[in-house]
Amino acid sequence: xxxxxxxxxxxxxxxxxxxxxxxxxxxxxxxxxxxxxxxxxxxxxxxxxxxxxxxxxxxxxxxxxxxxxxxxxxxxxxxxxxxxxxxxxxxxxxxxxxxxxxxxxxxxxxxxxxxxxxxxxxxxxxxxxxxxxxxxxxxxxxxxxxxxxxxxxxxxxxxxxxxxxxxxxxxxxxxxxxxxxxxxxxxxxxxxxxxxxxxxxxxxxxxxxxxxxxxxxxxxxxxxxxxxxxxxxxxxxxxxxxxxxxxxxxxxxxxxxxxxxxxxxxxxxxxxxxxxxxxxxxxxxxxxxxxxxxxxxxxxx
Amino acid sequence: xxxxxxxxxxxxxxxxxxxxxxxxxxxxxxxxxxxxxxxxxxxxxxxxxxxxxxxxxxxxxxxxxxxxxxxxxxxxxxxxxxxxxxxxxxxxxxxxxxxxxxxxxxxxxxxxxxxxxxxxxxxxxxxxxxxxxxxxxxxxxxxxxxxxxxxxxxxxxxxxxxxxxxxxxxxxxxxxxxxxxxxxxxxxxxxxxxxxxxxxxxxxxxxxxxxxxxxxxxxxxxxxxxxxxxxxxxxxxxxxxxxxxxxxxxxxxxxxxxxxxxxxxxxxxxxxxxxxxxxxxxxxxxxxxxxxxxxxxxxxxxxxxxxxxxxxxxxxxxxxxxxxxxxxxxxxxxxxxxxxxxxxxxxxxxxxxxxxxx
Numbered sequence: 101x102x103x104x105x106x107x108x109x110x111x112x113x114x115x116x117x118x119x120x121x122x123x124x125x126x127x128x129x130x131x132x133x134x135x136x137x138x139x140x141x142x143x144x145x146x147x148x149x150x151x152x153x154x155x156x157x158x159x160x161x162x163x164x165x166x167x168x169x170x171x172x173x174x175x176x177x178x179x180x181x182x183x184x185x186x187x188x189x190x191x192x193x194x195x196x197x198x199x200x201x202x203x204x205x206x207x208x209x210x211x212x213x214x215x216x217x218x219x220x221x222x223x224x225x226x227x228x229x230x231x232x233x234x235x236x237x238x239x240x241x242x243x244x245x246x247x248x249x250x251x252x253x254x255x256x257x258x259x260x261x262x263x264x265x266x267x268x269x270x271x272x273x274x275x276x277x278x279x280x281x282x283x284x285x286x287x288x289x290x291x292x293x294x295x296x297x298x299x300x301x302x303x304x305x306x307x308x309x310x311x312x313x314x315x316x317x318x319x320x321x322x323x324x325x326x327x328x329x330x331x332x333x334x335x336x337x338x339x340x341x342x343x344x345x346x347x348x349x350x351x352x353x354x355x356x357x358x359x360x361x362x363x364x365x366x367x368x369x370x371x372x373x374x375x376x377x378x379x380x381x382x383x384x385x386x387x388x389x390x391x392x393x394x395x396x397x398x399x400x401x
Numbered sequence: 402x403x404x405x406x407x408x409x410x411x412x413x414x415x416x417x418x419x420x421x422x423x424x425x426x427x428x429x430x431x432x433x434x435x436x437x438x439x440x441x442x443x444x445x446x447x448x449x450x451x452x453x454x455x456x457x458x459x460x461x462x463x464x465x466x467x468x469x470x471x472x473x474x475x476x477x478x479x480x481x482x483x484x485x486x487x488x489x490x491x492x493x494x495x496x497x498x499x500x501x502x503x504x505x506x507x508x509x510x511x512x513x514x515x516x517x518x519x520x521x522x523x524x525x526x527x528x529x530x531x532x533x534x535x536x537x538x539x540x541x542x543x544x545x546x547x548x549x550x551x552x553x554x555x556x557x558x559x560x561x562x563x564x565x566x567x568x569x570x571x572x573x574x575x576x577x578x579x580x581x582x583x584x585x586x587x588x589x590x591x592x593x594x595x596x597x598x599x600x601x602x603x604x605x606x607x608x609x610x611x612x613x614x615x616x617x618x619x620x621x622x623x624x625x626x627x628x629x630x631x632x633x634x635x636x637x638x639x640x641x642x643x644x645x646x647x648x649x650x651x652x653x654x655x656x657x658x659x660x661x662x663x664x665x666x667x668x669x670x671x672x673x674x675x676x677x678x679x680x681x682x683x684x685x686x687x688x689x690x691x692x693x694x695x696x697x698x699x700x701x702x703x704x705x706x707x708x709x710x711x712x713x714x715x716x717x718x719x720x721x722x723x724x725x726x727x728x729x730x731x732x733x734x735x736x737x738x739x740x741x742x743x744x745x746x747x748x749x750x751x752x753x754x755x756x757x758x759x
Contacts, residue, residue: 305474305480
């Protein structure tokens with residue numbers, strides 16, 4: 101065969117003949133994405149960073165004036181903001197902790213052959229696919245003290261869930277656990293099915309107890325995926341807004357994202373809210389960094 | 402140490418039958434090798450004895466006790482798998498200690514250290530004890546997994562092709578090591594393999610499995626020299642046995658398509674004209690001037706101590722093992738014969754050896 105004929109068979113050579121070099125194709129895919137990111141992500145990010153050093157209010161037709169770190173100083177010395185952070189921390193710990201336990205537990209139950217396994221798994225995944233707002237509204241009905249089904253089923257009479265300031269945050273967290281445990285379950289199932297079966301057989305022959313097998317084989321092998329689930333859920337729970345906003349108006353459920361929303365769009369303290377958003381960003385980055393460090397350590401072992 | 406007996410074992414996986422009416426006896430302290438091709442049911446037999454599978458029919462006895470309802474832990478067997486099955490993220494020492502840490506065993510820390518040290522010494526992995534298992538080579542991993550079996554002093558060692566993932570040299574070394582180990586421990590070994598060399602070199606007894614049926618059990622010698630049928634004859638020996646189709650005529654073997662004959666003196670001759678398969682091992686074919694059959698040399702493989710010739714006599718291809726000193730060239734015409742005493746006669750249609758049938 102001549103070289104010309106060979107060239108005709110080679111897809112790269114053919115593309116090159118039409119003026120489609122690798123670099124051109126690469127640029128065609130990448131440039132639109134980069135433009136999009138710059139316009140909608142990076143520009144607003146930098147712009148809001150600028151605002152966070154000013155006293156700008158979007159509702160007032162006045163130029164912003166630079167006030168340095170005053171916004172940050174004000175926020176960090178405000179006991180109300182610290183209260184919001186405490187509420188958020190409680191919410192994150194309860195809901196993410198619950199999701200990890202329930203999700204991993206259900207995954208352990210599902211990790212065996214039984215009839216209609218696929219169907220059951222799909223059913224269990226449904227909560228995660230619903231809209232947050234719809235879930236919030238429905239659970240508000242379920243929690244209703246006088247005719248909600250939860251009090252009826254548990255025989256709690258007229259127990260107050262959402263209007264009880266001490267209970268409301270936990271009630272919202274329970275809804276969040278219901279909704280997002282399937283996510284943890286899904287990742288855990290992926291991890292569990294990747295554990296080689298012959299390890300369990302070897303352990304059975306070595307007469308390891310089931311608890312020993314669980315802590316020495318299952319957990320170490322699934323932990324990287326569990327950590328990834330933990331990272332995702334912590335980030336999401338930290339910035340969660342929809343569920344607490346829809347389900348309860350209590351000050352005890354005012355997580356930091358709700359405070360931010362009120363500050364920005366009800367009080368119109370644009371500069372101040374930009375500063376708060378940045379504080380949240382830094383906290384989220386710090387938390388995930390801790391996790392990722394740990395994840396890398398787990399993976400290295 | 403234990404005596405194992407399988408009685409009438411049948412195992413089905415859905416529509417496929419892995420084992421059919423298998424009867425097997427393994428004596429106390431015996432090195433028993435199950436030989437068979439992929440899918441013959443070797444691993445299934447092993448897993449049944451280990452208690453990882455339940456038989457569809459039949460009973461399993463260890464030391465005369467029916468263990469049908471027992472789990473793997475109660476049977477007190479050790480299993481070494483082809484895929485090593487080391488516990489990931491642990492050091493070699495932790496892997497070796499694993500089976501001793503189970504609550505029911507209650508091994509004292511001092512004794513645990515002792516046993517691990519002894520196993521490591523036997524398998525020559527002392528220098529690896531504090532290494533993570535991920536950093537080991539294939540041979541080292543397999544030695545660790547054998548080590549995990551021997552620290553426990555189980556009643557039976559079950560090994561599922563433990564050497565097949567290793568390279569040739571290491572396989573040879575570990576083969577000797579395993580055989581020595583079995584003799585030092587005096588333990589009952591059931592070793593599963595598709596490699597006839599492993600079977601021949603290690604076994605006290607070999608069981609040949611063909612598609613879920615145990616065709617023959619016997620010492621390597623019996624299996625090699627007195628195979629029950631052509632399948633067994635073909636599964637041991639390298640180069641493989643020569644099988645000639647032909648007939649008996651006047652006490653002589655007439656090889657199809659009827660162009661050469663050989664004597665069969667000394668062998669009891671059954672009915673004339675019956676189709677027979679004549680089996681003769683390559684080392685029982687001799688090449689010398691003046692021998693009965695003329696053949697052309699098709700191929701010569703020089704193995705150092707010997708040469709393996711592929712010969713062609715009247716369109717029948719067969720092999721002969723001859724001393725390396727013999728000078729032969731490809732395409733040369735030579736004369737050859739067989740050792741009539743060593744010829745095995747198989748029934749032409751069933752493939753059964755006439756010696757066994759009679």
